[in-house]
Amino acid sequence: MEFVPAGEIIGKKHQIRTIGLRKSPHLPDGEYTFVDTYCMDPSCDCRRTLIQVLLNGVHVSTIGYGWESQKFYNNWMGVESNKNYMPDLHGATVDMSSPNKVSPNSILSFFNALLDDKWIAAFKKNYNAVKKQISKAKK
Numbered sequence: 484m485e486f487v488p489a490g491e492i493i494g495k496k497h498q499i500r501t502i503g504l505r506k507s508p509h510l511p512d513g514e515y516t517f518v519d520t521y522c523m524d525p526s527c528d529c530r531r532t533l534i535q536v537l538l539n540g541v542h543v544s545t546i547g548y549g550w551e552s553q554k555f556y557n558n559w560m561g562v563e564s565n566k567n568y569m570p571d572l573h574g575a576t577v578d579m580s581s582p583n584k585v586s587p588n589s590i591l592s593f594f595n596a597l598l599d600d601k602w603i604a605a606f607k608k609n610y611n612a613v614k615k616q617i618s619k620a621k622k
């Protein structure tokens with residue numbers, strides 16, 4: 484499954500988030516940029532984003548974030564929710580593809596601390612805009 488930054492699909496309407504961090508006991512100082520990417524399959528209803536975290540322009544981590552309930556993802560994957568081999572797609576996790584150049588637990592805490600309703604709403608909006616744009620392009 485290919486994930487592409489929202490900005491490459493929906494252009495200027497999309498804004499990435501950059502946060503400066505100083506003197507954190509857990510993460511290096513610098514400018515952290517969160518680039519939300521979305522899957523490029525117009526028929527796929529995965530409802531999640533993979534967020535590339537850049538530190539001063541260097542890709543240091545990849546966070547997967549799913550805004551729907553775990554029940555939604557269980558249904559979507561076609562598994563029963565009482566089986567516990569299901570990966571956790573709800574909420575934020577460090578993705579398997581992450582380069583892990585900073586502490587995975589620390590970057591996850593940082594992300595969760597920044598996560599608010601406004602940011603979640605932006606992910607949903609970007610997801611929908613990307614899906615709309617790519618399904619138009621396929622016609």
Ligand SMILES: [Zn+2]
Pocket residue numbers: 484522523524527528529530
């Ligand atoms: Zn997908």
